[in-house]
Amino acid sequence: GQNIDQPTEMTATEGAIVQINCTYQTSGFNGLFWYQQHAGEAPTFLSYNVLDGLEEKGRFSSFLSRSKGYSYLLLKELQMKDSASYLCAVRDRNYQLIWGAGTKLIIKP
Amino acid sequence: ETGVTQTPRHLVMGMTNKKSLKCEQHLGHNAMYWYKQSAKKPLELMFVYSLEERVENNSVPSRFSPECPNSSHLFLHLHTLQPEDSALYLCASSQGLADSYEQYFGPGTRLTVT
Numbered sequence: 001g002q003n004i005d006q007p008t009e010m011t012a013t014e015g016a017i018v019q020i021n022c023t024y025q026t027s028g029f030n031g032l033f034w035y036q037q038h039a040g041e042a043p044t045f046l047s048y049n050v051l052d053g054l055e056e057k058g059r060f061s062s063f064l065s066r067s068k069g070y071s072y073l074l075l076k077e078l079q080m081k082d083s084a085s086y087l088c089a090v091r092d093r094n095y096q097l098i099w100g101a102g103t104k105l106i107i108k109p
Numbered sequence: 110e111t112g113v114t115q116t117p118r119h120l121v122m123g124m125t126n127k128k129s130l131k132c133e134q135h136l137g138h139n140a141m142y143w144y145k146q147s148a149k150k151p152l153e154l155m156f157v158y159s160l161e162e163r164v165e166n167n168s169v170p171s172r173f174s175p176e177c178p179n180s181s182h183l184f185l186h187l188h189t190l191q192p193e194d195s196a197l198y199l200c201a202s203s204q205g206l207a208d209s210y211e212q213y214f215g216p217g218t219r220l221t222v223t
Contacts, residue, residue: 042214
């Protein structure tokens with residue numbers, strides 16, 4: 001079966017750095033997405049990786065290793081507004097998006 | 110505001126009722142999706158439409174019936190639902206079905222089946 005694993009919950013301090021990991025086992029790979037979802041709101045797109053390496057976008061960076069079936073989302077200079085769930089999703093060989101259950105990130109002052 | 114709207118935002122219905130969820134996208138996208146989101150579970154893809162044709166139906170019970178009258182509108186018709194169907198129903202759209210196209214989500218309809 002296809003599977004995406006992420007930690008259920010993480011806690012970090014305002015101003016710090018946090019890394020959210022995602023491992024996947026899917027039938028084929030056609031890209032990996034990270035989305036942010038604030039409580040009671042729609043998921044919003046953060047990043048897309050299809051090649052190995054690090055993609056940087058302001059305070060957020062996303063890394064991919066296809067050989068290891070692994071990605072992480074790195075958030076720097078954490079702000080209270082970063083408290084949200086972070087969803088990892090992989091597009092498989094049939095171009096379906098397979099989603100993880102999300103990581104709830106709690107930021108403390 | 111993502112350019113995808115959903116109505117109603119909240120819906121409470123009995124098991125014998127019939128109701129419909131509406132989604133509209135203002136982005137000129139060609140693909141639209143229905144997802145079910147339950148607490149602490151991954152998003153479940155229910156239906157995919159591309160250019161108004163259904164391209165995916167992930168073994169969804171027949172009590173859920175989608176309709177896509179044009180590329181901007183998507184409906185989910187509900188009838189004789191079960192309490193376990195209570196969840197957040199999210200609509201999304203994307204430019205197309207290709208690899209890198211991200212999906213834009215609506216705010217969802219919180220459905221409670223009593």
